[in-house]
Amino acid sequence: MVDTFGIPRVVDARGTSFGRQQIQRTPQPFVKPLTCGGRTCSATAVAVVGHLRLQTWVNPMFRLGPGAEHSALCPFNVEARVDDLVKEHRAVVEPKDGQYRLLLQIAEATTPSAPGVRPNTEETRGAGLAPNAARHPTRTLPPVIKAAAAVVQLLQDLDDDPVAKARFVAVNHTPTGREVLTWDEFCWPSTNSRELAADIRTNPARPRAVWGRVAKAGPAKSGRTGFIQLDTPDGPPVRLRAKNEKYVVEKGLSEFVLGFSARWELFPPNSPRSAPQMWITESWMLATWNAFTQRPNTIQV
Numbered sequence: 511m512v513d514t515f516g517i518p519r520v521v522d523a524r525g526t527s528f529g530r531q532q533i534q535r536t537p538q539p540f541v542k543p544l545t546c547g548g549r550t551c552s553a554t555a556v557a558v559v560g561h562l563r564l565q566t567w568v569n570p571m572f573r574l575g576p577g578a579e580h581s582a583l584c585p586f587n588v589e590a591r592v593d594d595l596v597k598e599h600r601a602v603v604e605p606k607d608g609q610y611r612l613l614l615q616i617a618e619a620t621t622p623s624a625p626g627v628r629p630n631t632e633e634t635r636g637a638g639l640a641p642n643a644a645r646h647p648t649r650t651l652p653p654v655i656k657a658a659a660a661v662v663q664l665l666q667d668l669d670d671d672p673v674a675k676a677r678f679v680a681v682n683h684t685p686t687g688r689e690v691l692t693w694d695e696f697c698w699p700s701t702n703s704r705e706l707a708a709d710i711r712t713n714p715a716r717p718r719a720v721w722g723r724v725a726k727a728g729p730a731k732s733g734r735t736g737f738i739q740l741d742t743p744d745g746p747p748v749r750l751r752a753k754n755e756k757y758v759v760e761k762g763l764s765e766f767v768l769g770f771s772a773r774w775e776l777f778p779p780n781s782p783r784s785a786p787q788m789w790i791t792e793s794w795m796l797a798t799w800n801a802f803t804q805r806p807n808t809i810q811v
């Protein structure tokens with residue numbers, strides 16, 4: 511197995527930018543020499559076509575040329591960026607066996623998921639939680655959500671690099687022990703809402719992070735609740751519903767949102783068009799960011 515991080519984008523001799531999906535085209539559309547497409551980086555790069563290696567398909571990738579190194583701040587310097595991410599989030603990310611394990615430390619959520627309860631008070635929060643480390647969810651969970659959002663943004667920058675993604679897993683604590691989830695099992699793009707709905711049915715008790723582009727946000731038609739609806743091309747909508755409208759007002763303005771909950775549900779529950787949804791009972795259950803704030807380069811083609 512080749513486990514080298516690829517470079518998601520290069521610039522060719524004419525200054526045109528290319529992503530890795532262009533590598534398999536014949537003839538290849540770029541003019542050599544190639545340079546790493548990270549802003550400020552001038553490392554030489556080479557295109558490696560997809561090939562079978564020991565009966566395993568190796569995806570096409572750009573990689574550094576012989577002896578080349580990324581500039582210090584190159585956003586495509588994946589090793590450095592992963593190191594930085596792990597350092598910044600070391601309270602909840604544990605390196606182990608070549609992987610980085612996001613420790614979910616899930617609170618035992620006892621707040622009913624139906625509307626009508628009064629979240630957001632110290633009494634509710636203190637009395638409703640299991641007598642374990644989850645007694646203070648505002649201390650244990652926000653770092654997990656921030657770390658999950660950081661991984662999502664890193665993978666966005668890397669054009670969803672499969673090698674980088676395979677380095678991240680999530681560790682869920684269940685009554686029967688630890689459950690290690692692949693990144694795809696834990697963290698869902700809203701664009702996979704059909705698969706997400708099926709997964710919620712199969713694993714109803716599993717915590718998940720779901721992220722996507724904000725399609726709609728605002729107050730719900732009835733009552734004082736609010737909602738954020740994430741972009742889904744053809745599957746059922748994904749909704750982050752808030753018992754308090756202010757969470758949506760505060761958070762709904764950024765382009766991307768990640769919501770984290772131990773209790774994703776389907777609404778209505780027994781319909782082929784059931785929509786995945788979670789309840790935002792505290793503002794820290796959401797992370798938000800804008801595209802291109804971290805993007806390394808403008809695309810020229």
Ligand SMILES: [Zn+2]
Nearest residue numbers: 546551580584
């Ligand atoms: Zn570079």
